[in-house]
Amino acid sequence: MARELHDPATGAPxxxxxxxxxxxxGQQGEGIDSTxxxxxxxxxxxxxxxxxxxxxxxLIKGGHTNYKVRAADHLIRHHGDELHVLIAFDQKTIDHxxxxxxxxxxxxxxxxxxxxxxxGRPVRVYGVPLTKIARELGNxxxxxxxxxxxxxxxxxxxxxxxxxxxxxxxxxxxxxVVELNMEALRRGFEYGAREIGQVATLxxxxxxxxxxxxxxxxxxxxGALAAGCRFLAAYPITxxxxxxxxxxxxxxxxxxxVVQAEDEIAAVNMAIGANYAGVRAMTSTSxxxxxxxxxxxxxxxxxxxxxxxxxxxxxGPSTGLPTKTEQSDLNELIFGTHGEIPRIVLTPATVEDxxxxxxxxxxMAERYQCPVYLVSDLSLGMSRQSxxxxxxxxxxxxxxxxITQEELDAMERGAYKRYLVTDSGISPRSLPGMRNGRxxxxxxxxxxxxxxxxxxTATREIQMKKRMRKLDSLDLSDYVDYYGDEPADRVDLxxxxxxxxxxxxxxxxxxxxxxxxxxxxxxxxALHPFPRxxxxxxxxxxxxxxxxxxxxxxxxxxxxxxxxxxxDKIRNCTKxxxxxxxxxxxYSRAREVLLHG
Amino acid sequence: MAKVADFRAARPTWCPGCGDxxxxxxxxxxxxxxxxxxxxxxxxxxxxxxxxxSQYFGGYGFHGIHGRALPIAQGVKLANRELTVIAAGGDxxxxxxxxxxxxxxxxxxxxxxxxxxxNHIYGLTTGQLxxxxxxxxxxxxSPYGSVxxxxxxxxxxxxxxCGFVAQAFSGEINHMAEVFKKAIQHKGFSLVNVFSPCVTFxxxxxxxxxxxxxxxxxxxxxxDRHDRAAALRKVMETGGMVIGVVYETDKPxxxxxxxxxxxxxLAYQDLALDEGDYRELEAQFA
Numbered sequence: 001m002a003r004e005l006h007d008p009a010t011g012a013p014x015x016x017x018x019x020x021x022x023x024x025x026g027q028q029g030e031g032i033d034s035t036x037x038x039x040x041x042x043x044x045x046x047x048x049x050x051x052x053x054x055x056x057x058x059l060i061k062g063g064h065t066n067y068k069v070r071a072a073d074h075l076i077r078h079h080g081d082e083l084h085v086l087i088a089f090d091q092k093t094i095d096h097x098x099x100x101x102x103x104x105x106x107x108x109x110x111x112x113x114x115x116x117x118x119x120g121r122p123v124r125v126y127g128v129p130l131t132k133i134a135r136e137l138g139n140x141x142x143x144x145x146x147x148x149x150x151x152x153x154x155x156x157x158x159x160x161x162x163x164x165x166x167x168x169x170x171x172x173x174x175x176x177v178v179e180l181n182m183e184a185l186r187r188g189f190e191y192g193a194r195e196i197g198q199v200a201t202l203x204x205x206x207x208x209x210x211x212x213x214x215x216x217x218x219x220x221x222x223g224a225l226a227a228g229c230r231f232l233a234a235y236p237i238t239x240x241x242x243x244x245x246x247x248x249x250x251x252x253x254x255x256x257x258v259v260q261a262e263d264e265i266a267a268v269n270m271a272i273g274a275n276y277a278g279v280r281a282m283t284s285t286s287x288x289x290x291x292x293x294x295x296x297x298x299x300x301x302x303x304x305x306x307x308x309x310x311x312x313x314x315x316g317p318s319t320g321l322p323t324k325t326e327q328s329d330l331n332e333l334i335f336g337t338h339g340e341i342p343r344i345v346l347t348p349a350t351v352e353d354x355x356x357x358x359x360x361x362x363x364m365a366e367r368y369q370c371p372v373y374l375v376s377d378l379s380l381g382m383s384r385q386s387x388x389x390x391x392x393x394x395x396x397x398x399x400x401x402x403i404t405q406e407e408l409d410a411m412e413r414g415a416y417k418r419y420l421v422t423d424s425g426i427s428p429r430s431l432p433g434m435r436n437g438r439x440x441x442x443x444x445x446x447x448x449x450x451x452x453x454x455x456x457t458a459t460r461e462i463q464m465k466k467r468m469r470k471l472d473s474l475d476l477s478d479y480v481d482y483y484g485d486e487p488a489d490r491v492d493l494x495x496x497x498x499x500x501x502x503x504x505x506x507x508x509x510x511x512x513x514x515x516x517x518x519x520x521x522x523x524x525x526a527l528h529p530f531p532r533x534x535x536x537x538x539x540x541x542x543x544x545x546x547x548x549x550x551x552x553x554x555x556x557x558x559x560x561x562x563x564x565x566x567x568d569k570i571r572n573c574t575k576x577x578x579x580x581x582x583x584x585x586x587y588s589r590a591r592e593v594l595l596h597g
Numbered sequence: 598m599a600k601v602a603d604f605r606a607a608r609p610t611w612c613p614g615c616g617d618x619x620x621x622x623x624x625x626x627x628x629x630x631x632x633x634x635x636x637x638x639x640x641x642x643x644x645x646x647x648x649x650x651s652q653y654f655g656g657y658g659f660h661g662i663h664g665r666a667l668p669i670a671q672g673v674k675l676a677n678r679e680l681t682v683i684a685a686g687g688d689x690x691x692x693x694x695x696x697x698x699x700x701x702x703x704x705x706x707x708x709x710x711x712x713x714x715x716n717h718i719y720g721l722t723t724g725q726l727x728x729x730x731x732x733x734x735x736x737x738x739s740p741y742g743s744v745x746x747x748x749x750x751x752x753x754x755x756x757x758x759c760g761f762v763a764q765a766f767s768g769e770i771n772h773m774a775e776v777f778k779k780a781i782q783h784k785g786f787s788l789v790n791v792f793s794p795c796v797t798f799x800x801x802x803x804x805x806x807x808x809x810x811x812x813x814x815x816x817x818x819x820x821d822r823h824d825r826a827a828a829l830r831k832v833m834e835t836g837g838m839v840i841g842v843v844y845e846t847d848k849p850x851x852x853x854x855x856x857x858x859x860x861x862x863l864a865y866q867d868l869a870l871d872e873g874d875y876r877e878l879e880a881q882f883a
Contacts, residue, residue, distance in 0.1 A: 041883070044883075045883065168883070212879060212882040212883075213882050213883065214882040218881075218882065222878060225870070225878070226870055226875075227868075228866075228868030228869070230863045230866055230868075231672070231675065231676060231863060233668075233672065250878065251857065252855075252856040252857030253857060254857070254866075254870075254874075255857055255858065255859040255863065255866050256857075256863065257675050257852075257855055257858055257863065259671070259675070259705075261668065261701075262697055262698065262701040263697070265665065265668070266665070266667075266668040266697075266698055266701065267668075268668075269661065269662075269665040269668035269669045269672065270668045270669070270671055270672035270675075271672060272661075272669055272672060273641065273659065273668065273669035273670060273671065273672025273673040273676065274672035274673065274675060274676035274863075275672075275676075276659055276669070276672070276673060276676075277639070277672065277673040277674075277676035277677045277680065277862075277864055278676060278677060278862075278864030278865075279676035279677070279862075279863040279864045279866070280868070281672065281676065295662055296662060296665065298662075299661055299662050303659070303661075390879075392870075392872075392875050395869075395870075397868055397869060431677075431864060432636070432637075432639045432657040432673065432677065432680055433636055433637060433657075433677060433679065433680060433862070433864075434636060435634075435636050436636075437636065438606075438635060438636060438655065438656060438657055439657065439658075440606075440651050440652055440657070440658035440659065440660055441658070441659045441660070441661075442659075442660045443660060443661055443662050444660060451607060451652070452649075452652055452660065453607075453610060453652075
């Protein structure tokens with residue numbers, strides 16, 4: 001599909017074809033999210049590929065919040081750089097978002113306020129009596145639904161297309177509520193059609209098929225349930241809490257337990273206790289919670305207890321930017337906790353990855369009997385997007401080296417050694433309740449039998465090596481993806497990213513290639529133990545490397561330099577203002593590097 | 598049926614005369630008397646001299662990090678409710694670094710027993726002030742006498758509505774074993790505070806000190822252990838110098854009240870989902 005993304009003369013962005021970008025904004029508490037959800041769910045149901053992104057603040061009412069919906073005829077992995085229609089419930093929405101509007105883009109504002117739009121902006125602005133129409137229907141809150149109706153008129157979408165979404169959402173409150181909402185939509189549509197007319201087109205509708213509309217957080221929780229997770233202990237924290245909500249909703253049917261712990265320290269220790277006792281257990285949190293959990297993660301490493309910790313990263317440090325995205329926990333995940341432990345860090349890049357890697361996380365945690373971090377961020381965790389589906393045949397439950405009762409019975413009484421030194425470093429695990437499998441899981445150094453009062457340096461060395469050896473056999477090179485028409489030695493520039501930036505990088509690459517550059521893109525979906533050999537190969541071959549990441553210090557770039565070298569050819573592309581990258585920002589930085597080195 | 602010897606493991610390295618020997622002996626006796634098997638009992642402990650008890654007890658165990666025995670123990674019990682779970686540790690562990698977990702464990706009421714070996718001092722780190730040290734007590738970190746009020750564990754637990762509150766003394770092992778039995782049999786969270794003298798670093802709260810002061814509530818026919826207000830009054834009147842079951846009431850446990858929580862241990866659940874499950878779960882993502 002040919003898409004003119006930039007005006008060749010001026011380099012200015014032009015209207016994208018094959019997609020539609022819409023945003024609604026207002027004060028927190030005005031129902032902005034539900035408005036956005038109705039639009040995004042409807043477009044998803046109609047068969048479009050949708051990506052949704054929420055911009056919100058850490059307060060209940062007031063402030064500015066907005067909800068963007070990008071709909072396309074093809075799979076998209078981010079919320080896009082541009083905007084076609086902006087629905088504004090207040091002036092702040094215009095001030096904060098106007099710059100995203102394309103030439104001739106449309107602003108629809110509620111005419112209860114007098115909108116100010118800077119002179120000379122090539123946009124079309126319409127004041128619409130959203131609240132007034134809603135009031136006529138008896139409820140000013142329904143201005144949102146009127147706005148949805150206006151939106152439908154602007155793109156020529158019949159309001160009946162919204163009915164399934166409205167029914168799913170309000171059906172529980174009775175037919176009357178459904179009809180009232182549909183009426184608000186109709187009134188908005190009629191006003192929009194009469195006073196404004198169709199100003200934008202929806203992309204060509206793809207052949208409709210069943211698609212999932214799912215967020216990274218939901219996919220992580222769903223993947224964990226599919227992996228057999230039946231225990232979650234967590235402390236509420238943005239942007240990870242939705243994981244807890246999902247388990248609360250679904251665990252009763254599958255016999256699981258959610259504990260809202262008193263703090264993150266309790267949460268992670270409960271998950272360790274539950275894993276020790278034989279249930280697949282995890283905790284989910286964000287950066288500040290990860291910091292609190294570090295001591296216990298060391299305990300899981302030392303006691304060789306499986307543990308899955310989900311980190312949905314947000315802006316740090318400290319309380320930082322609690323409702324904004326960032327990728328700045330990397331150092332802490334790879335190097336955190338006192339002493340040295342074996343650990344695994346998985347970094348899903350897409351919603352599908354969140355599901356599949358959640359399954360892998362549990363398998364790896366039990367196979368290697370160590371902590372596994374599953375890392376996403378606010379932009380991946382909280383954005384819903386349409387995906388073609390999930391392949392459940394890929395779900396395999398591998399519980400690793402669990403010793404059986406028969407094996408224990410065959411042993412002499414007391415002969416079982418929990419921390420048995422093996423070539424692989426992995427020692428078969430018994431579970432409490434098993435006869436003749438008695439042991440004590442320990443945070444202290446210990447011998448094979450788990451006796452802890454060890455003064456003997458040789459035993460210390462043997463056990464240390466045994467633990468650290470476990471990951472020698474774990475090759476994560478399958479989680480290193482290279483995208484590019486050319487091999488890495490023939491490219492002008494190699495872009496390297498991890499996690500949620502994948503869609504933005506891919507669009508930037510497409511633009512660079514249209515400019516005539518040869519670009520490679522290496523995306524890392526696992527960072528520890530580092531898939532050194534494979535990554536080294538790509539970095540060695542590339543003339544220049546640009547590492548794209550949402551943090552200030554370039555944590556991945558630093559890690560790459562440490563693990564594979566080539567610091568002289570590594571350049572940074574960082575962003576730490578709380579927003580996810582725009583493709584244009586990566587594009588601009590890459591151009592700079594291509595032109596000036 | 599298991600014998601006392603089946604519950605013995607590594608030889609303790611506690612100082613001769615340490616009150617913790619008494620706790621270990623009483624616990625071993627209690628689980629034996631209750632007819633439990635070693636593989637079905639899990640002792641979870643934290644850090645310090647008292648934390649070593651999981652090593653010396655012959656069941657399964659988890660020797661975790663400082664102050665976190667209760668979260669680990671709750672995780673174990675919720676994962677497999679068929680196990681008998683006992684959390685054990687010292688006053689530093691339970692009333693210092695881990696105090697919030699005690700209060701929340703009481704709130705949550707998971708069915709487990711928490712034994713605190715309270716010696717009013719930090720032993721393994723060689724004699725510093727503990728949260729239960731008496732006001733005015735001189736230690737390495739309170740050379741001019743402590744100016745802080747001690748934690749009052751029984752009053753705290755009673756105020757929070759703990760379903761089973763008891764106290765025992767290492768100088769009375771038979772009585773302690775009986776208290777432990779009742780605590781383990783109690784359905785829900787049970788707290789047993791044990792005066793377990795540190796013979797090396799605490800020269801104030803000695804065996805004799807406790808013997809002179811302690812009143813045994815279990816021997817008082819007029820004491821109503823189901824009356825929380827009376828219990829609180831008694832504890833306050835005596836300055837906490839009581840042993841026996843201070844308060845006991847029946848209330849539903851955390852796990853009993855959870856929708857869909859299975860009767861058999863979570864650890865024994867069938868994990869794999871089938872095609873129908875996936876279809877049903879997927880319907881949420883329309």
